Amino acid sequence: MQIQFTNYMDRLNQYRRLKISNRNFLIILAIVVGILAGLAAALLKGLTHHIEDFLQSGWQWKYKYYLYLFFPLIGIFLTVLYVRYFIRRSKFETGLTPLLYAISRKSSKVETHNIYSQIFTSAITVGFGGSVGLEAPIVTSGSAIGSTVGRFLGLSYKEVTMLLACGAASGIAGAFNSPIAGIVFAIEVLLPEFSIPAFIPLLLSAATAAVVARLFYNQQLFFLVTEGWAVNAVIFYVLLAICIGFFSIYFTKANYFVKNFFYKITHPYKKVVIGGLMLGLMVFLFPTLYGEGYITIKNLLRGDYVSVINNSIFAGYNQFPSLVILFTVVTIFAKSIATLVTLGAGGNGGTFAPSLIMGGLMGFIFAYAVNLTGFIHLNTANFIVAGMAAALSAIMHAPLTGIFLIAEITGGYVLMVPLMITSAISYLINRSFQKHSIYTKALADKGELLSYEDKDTTVLSQMKLRYLIEKDYLQLNDHDLLSAKINEIIHSKRNLCAVLDGSGAFKGLLYVEEVFSEMMKNPDKDLLTADHLLHRTPAQVNVTDDLKSVLLKMEREQVWVLPVINADHSFMGFVSKTSIFNKYRSLLMRQADYMD
Structure with missing residues (x-):
């Protein structure tokens, strides 16, 4: 069933690409996200205020006001209960920090349950007296709408991120009836570097959300009477x-x-x-x-x-x-x-x-x-x-x-x-x-x-060393006879071999060219062991090291390849500048798409 659905969506996307340009399609989706986020904002505000009205004036009891000591406790308890029993397969997080993390490290994937769980839990928390605001939950809910729509349609990271930002802008616009502030928030907090084409979907999405929310909830938040400033x-x-x-x-x-x-x-x-x-x-x-x-x-x-x-x-x-x-x-x-x-x-x-x-x-x-x-x-x-x-x-x-x-x-x-x-x-x-x-x-x-001030450090911080380790190097024991391993050395695709001691700890490396040369000219070649041609490496790196420090080590020692060890000093493989630079370039291109 899932395969059939996936195939259907692929055919639909192919048909869409033939009939609608990608930019126009993104604008349509931005309007859809604006409608849904506007409805979410109206629902959240309405639900919260209904709970507040009921607790404060909707029912009468002689000792009701003593319960005000316990209303916040009840609201937080119901929120925690909901999270523990209804959100089991994924993590529930609050605030805008998880949203920024999703953009930078999770390909702008915001879990779908945030669309409704943020609304329900925040309405209960605030309605029962929790001293927080509704804006962060509605921003997360709107972002989840945009992210889900984008991922459902198989859009690229750049497009999903744009729809996520549209959802966030729409949440602010719907909650405050302030479309301009919604757009500015999305640009200032979520899309610090953007281009003019990105402005159009944000504009339409925020304006749509403001209109939709106003249909259901049209109370102005504040009224200011002023003659200006002196x-x-x-x-x-x-x-x-x-x-x-x-x-x-x-x-x-x-x-x-x-x-x-x-x-x-x-x-x-x-x-x-x-x-x-x-x-x-x-x-x-x-x-x-x-x-x-x-x-x-x-x-x-x-x-x-x-x-x-x-x-x-x-x-x-x-x-x-x-x-x-x-x-x-x-x-x-x-x-x-x-x-x-x-x-x-x-x-x-x-x-x-x-x-x-x-x-x-x-x-x-x-x-x-x-x-x-x-x-x-x-x-x-x-x-x-x-x-x-x-x-x-x-x-x-x-x-x-x-x-x-x-x-x-x-x-x-x-x-x-x-x-x-x-x-x-x-x-x-x-x-x-x-x-x-x-x-x-x-x-x-x-x-x-x-970070848009130090992009090199930002991109390197997104890369993990454990995923760049090259493990296809031949590994030899320090007491191995080279004559016995010559066939494996010949068929090795690398010009280096790792040499380990009896406990599996990295000891040094062999150069394949030196092995061939020594085997050709040494009369005692049958007695040569890996230890005879061993080269000590000037440095090693731990699998937990950050890539910036790894590159600094490579520059300092003037080497292209370094061995990687884990916590117990056992050998894991090699990391090379080539693999680091290739990954760096792909992430840089991805960020360029994001900022387009």
């Missing part, structure tokens, strides 16, 4: 950007601290209980931490400056500005920990929305505090918006995404200059301390990240 406030935008830039460094470091904390807890349900209870307590103390948290930013943009502290146990003190400031500052740091705890405990979501919330709160508290001094009056709403853009830019290392996303979702195009200033400064501060973003550092540490 020149005398520029210095304060700069100061805000500096503060957010340093906060983003803290957030990145906190991310690895919390990850390491939960990594040490091996039992999955122990993680759920510890993380769920921690999160429930934080949500109880700081209601803003519940779910995505966008409602607080909406209230602040409307001028309700005590909404951060309202509905908390400290609501009775909202008439004291100093307490509002202190409570908001604590909430910002609590949001950062709550987000990381949600993810570490097993919940599904991303840091996209938390970045916006933390940045927005920092912008609010900055302007609010300055206004209390009476020194100058700042437009608080403007600073909230600028703070969101700055935080997203710094944490994700995506300043253009931050600028255009915030401009689109708030309608704040009149604030483009403040958005540009805050985004650029906060990004530069973070980048000066941390070369890689929160998504790419783990891959960079493992040498698994595509």
